[in-house]
Amino acid sequence: MPDEDKVVIAVLGGTGKEGGGLALRWAHRGHKVILGSRSAERAQEAAEAMNAVLGGSSVSGMTNPEAAAAAEIVVLAVPFAAQQLTVDEVREHLAGKILIDVTVPLVPPKVSRVQLPEGGSAVEAVQKKLGDAVRVVSAFQNISAHHLTKLDEDVECDVLVCADDPEAAELVVALAEEIGLRAWNAGVLANSVVAEGLTSVLIALNRRYKVPGSGIRITGVPTQS
Numbered sequence: 001m002p003d004e005d006k007v008v009i010a011v012l013g014g015t016g017k018e019g020g021g022l023a024l025r026w027a028h029r030g031h032k033v034i035l036g037s038r039s040a041e042r043a044q045e046a047a048e049a050m051n052a053v054l055g056g057s058s059v060s061g062m063t064n065p066e067a068a069a070a071a072e073i074v075v076l077a078v079p080f081a082a083q084q085l086t087v088d089e090v091r092e093h094l095a096g097k098i099l100i101d102v103t104v105p106l107v108p109p110k111v112s113r114v115q116l117p118e119g120g121s122a123v124e125a126v127q128k129k130l131g132d133a134v135r136v137v138s139a140f141q142n143i144s145a146h147h148l149t150k151l152d153e154d155v156e157c158d159v160l161v162c163a164d165d166p167e168a169a170e171l172v173v174a175l176a177e178e179i180g181l182r183a184w185n186a187g188v189l190a191n192s193v194v195a196e197g198l199t200s201v202l203i204a205l206n207r208r209y210k211v212p213g214s215g216i217r218i219t220g221v222p223t224q225s
Helices: 019-028 040-054 065-071 079-094 122-130 166-178 190-209
Strands: 008-012 031-037 059-061 073-076 099-100 135-138 157-162 183-185
Touching: 008 019, 008 065, 019 031, 019 040, 019 099, 031 040, 031 065, 040 122, 059 065, 059 073, 065 079, 073 079, 099 122, 099 166, 122 135, 122 190, 135 166, 135 190, 157 166, 157 190
Parallel strands: 008 031, 008 073, 031 059, 073 099, 099 135, 157 183
Antiparallel strands: 135 157
16 A cells, blocks of 8 residues: 555554554554554553554554544454444544444354354444444454564465445455455455354364464455556
């Protein structure tokens, strides 16, 4: 992605492992990143630690509403139990923006068992709640945080990107590829149920085969140079 295309990205849940890993990689690629949290102090502490790793000052910390208001693209990387509450908290700041939802409907303690919410996709439910004013994109559910924080390593797992807005989907594909991931436009938002359910399958594989981060690869499709 050219320098003129760098954007301000808010990662709600950026103090967590998954959100923090994505934030770290985007900041490493030159984007301005805002970590969102229920606690501004906690977000600021996480931002300072991230800046120390990167040797810069491109990461800042705010409350979730402040982060969503200040960003061009908002990433929702909170636990499933907090998904709807967080969306309600920031929805007034989302109009006209892209919301990338990383939510996986895990229900502890049986996180290695697929437990999709009634009606199917947890991410599609967010699009229905927010309406057409927000372009919701599903992505990054199957990427292990274990891999994201290792900036010098390739991540051996593909990203499935689902959205009802093709332009928004392609932008997220580009953002994923920019941080060293191979991403695919996997169709409409309803298809997100596959990625959401697949995460529990990968957790089961991790446990059975004692690995930190199993993943998936899409084969048979020519990659673009």
